Amino acid sequence: MANKIYNVGSENEEKYGSKHFQVLMAIIVCLPVFSYGTAMGWISPHKALLMGEDTPSNAPVTETEVSWMASIMFIFAPIAVFIYGIAADKFGRKNALLCCSIPIAVGWMIKLISAHPIALIGARAFIGFGAGGAFVVCPLYVKEISEDSIRGMTGTFVVFSQTAGNLLVFILGDFLPFNTVLWILLAIPVVHFCVFLKLPETPSYLIKCGKNEETRKVIGWLRSLPKDHKLVNEEIDRLIVEQTTCEPKFSPKLLFSDKTAVKAFWVALIVNLTREFCGCIAILVYASHIFTAARKDPNISISLSPNKQSIMLAAVQIVGSFLACQLVDRAGRKPLLAVTSVVAGFSMALLGVWFYLQGIGVFMPGWVPIAALCICIFADASGLQPLPFVIMTEMFSFQLRGTVATLVMAISLATDFALLRLFAPLTELIGYHFTFWMFSLICLSNVFYLIFCVPETKMRSLEDIYADLEGKNKRKKKSDEVVETNHV
Structure with missing residues (x-):
């Protein structure tokens, strides 16, 4: 076989x-x-x-x-x-x-x-x-x-x-x-x-089990290269070096004993929780009401069954997800995540404005919430949803990857449950407009967090990523600028 x-x-x-x-x-x-x-x-x-x-x-x-x-x-x-x-x-x-x-x-x-x-x-x-x-x-x-x-x-x-x-x-x-x-x-x-x-099993885990020859075959197959190709040999050597210093096991104690890894963990967790609190899950739950309200506007004609509405939103998600697949390795993780956070934030704010004006009897076209809803779902699918998964796996070594993924996903899934349970009481307490403005604030705040606290992980080694977290790259850059100035 x-x-x-x-x-x-x-x-x-x-x-x-x-x-x-x-x-x-x-x-x-x-x-x-x-x-x-x-x-x-x-x-x-x-x-x-x-x-x-x-x-x-x-x-x-x-x-x-x-x-x-x-x-x-x-x-x-x-x-x-x-x-x-x-x-x-x-x-x-x-x-x-x-x-x-x-x-x-x-x-x-x-x-x-x-x-x-x-x-x-x-x-x-x-x-x-x-x-x-x-x-x-x-x-x-x-x-x-x-x-x-x-x-x-x-x-x-x-x-x-x-x-x-x-x-x-x-x-x-x-x-x-x-x-x-x-x-x-x-x-x-x-x-x-x-x-x-x-x-097959992943090459990293096969190396961990000491199955070097099988690893060589798997890498050759995955890369469509002969098993003795120099690129395969280079990857084997890299994996062996990685495995000699670490063995994967679920160990929160090991994770939290490394200060830099802890910083990386908080970055991965916050980026993932922002994905949950951006409000797109709640928007999907609330979509039926928005479409129903929009149909009350005599200036537009829209008549979709609840399931047709769901199909439309799912189609928007698919387009957004496909765009993410095409752009993530070209644009980078941070720029794409920042742009989609901005788009989702403003579309949430627009939804809040529409609900507020509707509540005080001020006319606003019924197509506005539909457009805002679709834009928000599109932004969510093209960046806010997929990229935190990518960043999470790229910021940790093979040893800690499983531990971090376990902790982050457990917290994220528990957050989903809490958000869906609390959404209705929250909207009754502060109103739909304030709820969507709160989601908007979270999305827009995420942009500043991305700019100042999250390192770019595209095509970068763990050493470079962790140097960013520790501020070493910034200090080195400043030092190089000082040396260049003195030389001039």
């Missing part, structure tokens, strides 16, 4: 390499996150059916039960993050990722067997558990198989997969019967498990 997979042609043939296998692997790796996207969006096209008279359940599902279906995933996902984070370091990235698809498949099977509310809630708990693990392991795996020149693009596949899953389930739910959709969604984790069994 291994000889077939890693065969790239004659070793005497001149090779220039290719990135095709790396991109293909990254797509396959992210299928569990794709499944998570389908699970997140599954309620939207099926809510009316579950709560109606023709429900597949034994009785119409209540609003409270639907609420639990939506939130239960965020309760179990943070728990899974710790379990899979430890498993990825102890048993390997591949084995941990295989185990992500199992509970996801179990969840869809339970839905096929029974549509009882308790069964549906339990099924989504299984899916949330597997998805929580995927959000830890997928970024690690993708980072460790990608060469520096494309790791930004492949890193954005995590969020792109989620948005693609959303769009798929919205379309399927709008056109296909209830059980047919479930069979299709069950096939995704099953296909992932079967295909991934034939694919």
Whole structure:
């Protein structure tokens, strides 16, 4: 099996390499996150059916039960993050990722067997558990198989997969019967498990296990180069040096004993939490009301069903995610993240203004909130959502990568749960306009944090990134300028 997979042609043939296998692997790796996207969006096209008279359940599902279906995933996902984070370091990235698809498949099977509310809630708990693990392991795996020149693009596949899953389930739910959709969604984790069994472990983890020859074959296959090519040898040497100084294990104590790594951890955490608190998740939840309010404007004509609205927003997300894939390795992490933060911030502010003026009876065209909503979702998908994953994996060594991903994702997923639970009480307390202005302030404040506190990670070594965090590069630059001035 291994000889077939890693065969790239004659070793005497001149090779220039290719990135095709790396991109293909990254797509396959992210299928569990794709499944998570389908699970997140599954309620939207099926809510009316579950709560109606023709429900597949034994009785119409209540609003409270639907609420639990939506939130239960965020309760179990943070728990899974710790379990899979430890498993990825102890048993390997591949084995941990295989185990992500199992509970996801179990969840869809339970839905096929029974549509009882308790069964549906339990099924989504299984899916949330597997998805929580995927959000830890997928970024690690993708980072460790990608060469520096494309790791930004492949890193954005995590969020792109989620948005693609959303769009798929919205379309399927709008056109296909209830059980047919479930069979299709069950096939995704099953296909992932079967295909991934034939694919290799990451080179970093193979080196850690002392499997140097297998590592050579895997790198040669991923780069489309003969296994004895000089570029393969150079990468093997780099990985060996990295492994001689560290062994991956889940160890918060080790992380927090290194002052520079702690600085990097806080940067990764704050950038990821800004992604959660930018308000785009809440906007997606509130989209139906915005469209409904816009339709009341006699000067515009818009008539979309709630599911058609969801399809439109998911399509906007897909376009934004695709743009992120194209730009992240060209524009850099910081510029793209800063620009999308500004765009999201101003669109949030515009939404707040529209709600405020509507509340005091001042006319504002109904297309304004729709445009602001789409722009905000676009900015979120093209930068705010995918780039924190890329930055998080690029700021840490192989030894600490799993620990950081585990802690950051656990906190982020718990934040999602809290935000969705507190959004309604918050809007009742301070109003929708103040809520969106608060989201806007967070987005715009993030720009200043990015400029002054976050190092650029594109095509840079850990030494350079950590030198930025410690201020060494700035001091060196000033020192060089002083020397040049004195010389003149």
